[in-house]
Amino acid sequence: MAWNYLKKSTGSDRPAGTMSSEQVSAIVSEIIDGVRREGDAAVRRYSGKLDKWSPASFKLSPQEIADIMAKVPKQTIADIEQVQSNVRRFAEAQMASLKDFELEVEPGVFLGQRNNPIRSVGAYVPGGRYPLLASAHMTVLTAKVAGVPKVIGCTPPIGGKIPNATVAALHLAGADEIHILGGVQAVAAMAIGTESIAKVDFIAGPGNAFVAEAKRRFFGEIGIDLFAGPTEVLIVADETADPFTIATDLLSQAEHGPDSPAVLITTSTEVASETLRLCSELLKTLSTATIAGAAWRDFGEIVVAADMDEAYRIADEYAYEHVQIFTRCPRDALDRMTNYGALFLGEKTCVSYGDKCIGTNHVLPTRGAARYTGGLWVGKYLRTVTYQEVRNAGESGRLGRLCGRAARAELFEGHARSGDLRAQKYLGDVINWISQAQKSK
Incomplete structure (x- = not known):
């Protein structure tokens, strides 16, 4: 389809300075093979090599968790509790929508359905560039609402230190074990099982290319939530939209990584041109401009559509993770679109709310996967099973x-x-x- 681009992506799937998929695959294979052969010894070796982290125990004791909690500012604890309350409320509503049932389809012939929680889950909460506290809410708390008996949380050290606020989020979300352990070695330890980390049945949570590849390798041996790629945002706008808000929201998601696509589809050439100008202006004062600027330069796009019908058709073709609707009638998108991870309707709503605090889950499909799946929710932690009885x-x-x-x-x-x-x-x-x-x- 020949769309009218004001700005078109010039990047490749492999940004400059990053490893090829073959290089990533080789490193992941080495680490997984090592953990299969040597268990904890390999986990410790790779943690020391890659994260400069080799404590006496990766698992935090109850006393260590209590000491860490005491170091977290009270306001941060209060904010974590408020956000988790929002996430819990929505997850509980999802859970309530899933019903066990039994039908007598013929006299004395009974068919039934049960929703049984997975027995054990590993929750991976990334560190790296940013300490993603919210991922603890989305993975651990949602699993607990689903009734998962045991949830193991793994999060990497950041700069050789324990990420206190992330540990607080994991603890308050209900993690049964918390390990300061990151990367492929954490995923492999949970997926395979070692002397100190029990094998889980399912792993959830975002991560970098190495974590994503490790999860892909283990799919089938255990369950995973999603095959995750770079964060994506797409905004559909008409002539009533505010270009300053559009530019702000595009860059807010572009800061996730230098390969994070950010797209505007609009029916207004004026909105398109002004958004392009404002993105350049806003990057001058954005503290994460090195990352967001690279993403916008290489993966940012602006498409001018003939009308709203075409705008929605184009948006569905993209099938992006996050889709914001800045139009006169934003709720029209509920009927006009089907391919998205999550919709954010109207200017009063933004993707950052979904990422951080509003209560819906932020672990969502990327790379076009929204065409066939939704994001993480309580149902991902449940096994819908059936039974039959003829009396x-x-x-x-x-x-x-x-x-x-x-x-x-x-x-x-x-x-x-x-x-x-x-x-x-x-x-x-x-x-x-x-x-x-x-x-x-």
């Missing part, structure tokens, strides 16, 4: 007759015989293979 003999016999015919149409003789047996037992059907087998006893 009525006559209904069992009639199902047996149906099963016999249906299975033989597919050439499954063994399946058919299971049905035949019930038809013979409960309806008195004469079945040749049964009578022959009974005679041979």
Whole structure:
């Protein structure tokens, strides 16, 4: 599709100065293989090498957690508690929408559904460039609302120090264990299990390219939340939108990383031109301009659409993680769009609210995955299972007759015989293979 670009991305999937996917894959393979062979010894070696971190124990004791909590400013604790209250409220509403049920589909034939929580979850909370406290809320707290009995939290040291506020967030969210451990070695330890870290059944949480590749490698051996890529933001705007707000919000997401795409789709050439100008101006005073500026330069785009119909069609083609709607009637997007991780409707709403405090989950699909999946929610931590019970003999016999015919149409003789047996037992059907087998006893 030939769209009208005022600004088009010039970047590649591999920003300058970063490793190739092959290099990332090789490093991840080395670390995973080491942890499989050596367990804790390999975890400690790679933590020391990559994070300069090798304490007597990666796991924090209750006393250590209490000491760390005492160092966190009271206002930070209060803010964490408020944000977690918001996240909990929304997660509990999601949980309430999921119902166990049982149907009697025929007399004495019962079919049911249960939503069973995963037994153990590993929550990875990144450090690196930023201490992402909010990821503790999104991963640990949501798992606990879903009823997960054991949640292990891993977060890396930052600059050789324990990230106190992140530990506070993990603790207040309900983590059963907290380990100061990061990177591939943390993911591998949780996915494989070592002498000191129990194997989990599922890992959730964002991370860099190495963490993402490690999660991809373990998918199938354990469950994962999403295949995550760089943070994405897309804004759909008409002529009523404020270019200053648009520029501010685009750059707010671009600061996540130098490869974070930020896109404006607008029906107004004036809004498009002014947004482009203001992005350059705002970068002059933004403390994270080195990162946000690189992302906007290489991965920023502005598309001018003919009308709102085209704007929404283009936005659905992008299928981005975060989509903001700055139009006269923002709620129209609920009916006009389907491909997005999360919608943010109107100028009073912003992606940063979703990232940090409003209560919806910020672990969302990227790289077009919004075409086939949503983000992290309580349902990701549940296994929806079914059960069946036939109490009525006559209904069992009639199902047996149906099963016999249906299975033989597919050439499954063994399946058919299971049905035949019930038809013979409960309806008195004469079945040749049964009578022959009974005679041979």
